[in-house]
Amino acid sequence: MRFAVLGSGFWATEVHAASLAAHPDAELVGIWGRDGAKASAAGERHGVPGTTDLDALLADVDAVSISLPPSVQPDLAVRAAQAGCHLLLEKPVALSVADADRVAGAVADAGVASVVFLTYRFRDSTATWLEQAARSTLVGGHVTWLASTFAADSPFRQSVWRAEPGAPLWDLGPHALSLLEPALGPVVAAQGARAADGTVNVVLEHEGGATSTVTVSATASPLSAGEEFWVHGDAGRLVLLPPPARSAHEAHAVAVSELQAAALTGGAHPCDAAYGAAQVRVLAAAERAVEAGARQTV
Template sequence: MRSIREGGTAMRFGLFGTGPWAHLAHAPALAAHQDVEFVGVWGRNPDKAAELAGQYGAKAYSDQAALLDDVDAVAIALPPDVQAEVALKAAGRGKHLLLDKPIAFAVEATDAIVAAARENDAAGVVFFTRRFMPQIQEFLAETVAIGGWLEGRVDHLGSIYGEGNPFGESVWRKESGGLWDVGPHAVALVLPVLGPVAQVTALAGDRDMTHVLLRHVGGAITTLTLSVDAPPNLEREDSSFHGESGIRGVPPVPWEPVEAFGRAVDDLIVAANGGPASPLDLNFGAEVGRVLAAAAESISGGRTITL
């Protein structure tokens, strides 16, 4: 299948999920994309599915299989454990996947999705939001080219419980905390610069203060400090790389989830048409998931985990 820009047809998308992230990113981006036909919405709450679909002239579906029948690709904005079930069904039917992070909580579930996508020629992209912004892509390319980095640091401390925060009622975020919510973004930022992770050590304290040490295969060390329940005076988002060339801070970028999601769709269409896989494909998403799962195991078992 070729994109409209290549003289082909639009990629038919189904959206699974009706929560805040579906409203803020997925649905408006799918509706605005020139190479997408936004076919329909499935949600665990049929009324919410009808409301979201109606905003964009799409159809609300009560049956997952029926929506899969009508599309080429799925975008999923569901909790990780629910997403994993839907993604496995879709991959098994050869549907292209645009998944949220993390792909799943369990490594085994993620591996099953990756295998099903490979067996059925389904392309996949994982939506690590900032990684799709051109400013971050340029920064990472330049940082890799400079080389000589000995250390990475990512502080991602915020709160989903502030007044008006759309994610404050997210059950999975409350239960899993910053490790699984903002942790995927942090790991996705350091891997392209410092390379694969060999060992993981982690501790969790009060107010979801989660501290993770990563030893990369090349010898560099990354320090992650994560929370989605940080006190207001501790909230911060800072990332930097340290090495022979000094300190290189990750630049701030505007919060533009619709633009970022549109770029993720672009990557998926290219891969589905036989082009190169996205740098943020299912294999990369699985690598991030293995690091997070190792951190969770380290926290629960009080030991360093070797990957």
Template structure:
């Protein structure tokens, strides 16, 4: 499959470009970025071609991988789908419901496959654990916490990008938490409450199907010693915790690329497709509305 890369930021340099260039079933045709010099540098590093015109790249490929801020991603994904390109997207797919919905509609109209790179869902051990817990049922409540130190005073993270600074943990790590909870506990019927904590920290309470509840604690401003992620489920089977491990982002992204290849080949939607990305966006938007009201 001929694939193009849209984006030249840290994630594109560290994960997307190396994985796409090394993948046996993908041909990395070229790179487009909002800064032409960055696109040339990244393309040269991986033996491919920089593109100044995004539509020219879309015309030359079967698929695109996107490593751009979410609302830029949403706009370009609509154009890519319109050009007949399958979509390997990053999370969140957009930070507005309208943007995410437009992307889903464009993909459906064009009949292209889509996969959203919710990292945890493509880590084999975590994916197997999620499937096992979803099959068991009988859950009473759950708690998920994703605590990063991207914007801690002592930190100097390459991921301290403007959109993360503006939208905060709710939109950056909230999708990770929801990507684990939704397949296990079922869809969210209502965002029951949301409150601010220190820095950009937020606490969210969700009401799922069948009366199950869950809580989220999300932050990008945690002290480095407090950073980390975890999910705990409690129910009839007792207490279950998401396996901890050093997730290899490159290996996970390669599995996401495999998933896109499979979805395109079989013409079957993947569980982490753009429609799932839309549902995550809807839930986060509801939480954002409650947080805005709490701040008044």
């Protein structure tokens, strides 16, 4: 399958393009970016053309791997789907329910395959953890993700959208949902609060009665930064250990393979655009809950 990467920033170049360039069953054809110089530099690094001509690139590929801010992704995802390209999307799919539904609708209308690149969901350790969770009677779970997004050594320190007050929830929340919902069930309501330093704390109510808590921050000190994931029930506490550093390439390669399989079979992937839109509905409810200081339904 012939792929284009849409985006020329760090994540696009170092993960999406690098993964595709090394993939045994995919071909990286080109890289698109709004900045022609950056797109050319990214393409040169991986031995493919860099371009600002989106329509020409879409006409030359079977699929796109999108690595762009969530405010930019929806319009380009819709254009790619309408051009008949399968979509490997970044999380969150969008920053509004309307835009997320627009992407999911374009995918359905075009009959193309889609996968949202939620890094934890494409790791063997997560699959094993979810299998263990499925054999348990669970009552709750917890995710803590404290990031130092703007530290001097962070590759995301120049990210404009991640600097917004609600960004930790939208940036890290999709990862939390991708682990908690398959284990505990879909989220139906949320309550939340924001600490003085911007840390967001959310209580999620899941269909069936389980509850979970999510704590996320983009401004944690490097000494407190880290990730914790667990669910609990009759089998005790099931802990998912954080992955080794720089394992996103392997996860992206799995996502590429699973997108190709979905395209070949015509089947829906568990993390497709429709699921991405469902995540946005939960995130929007959680954001309303944080701002209002009151329970909000999804």
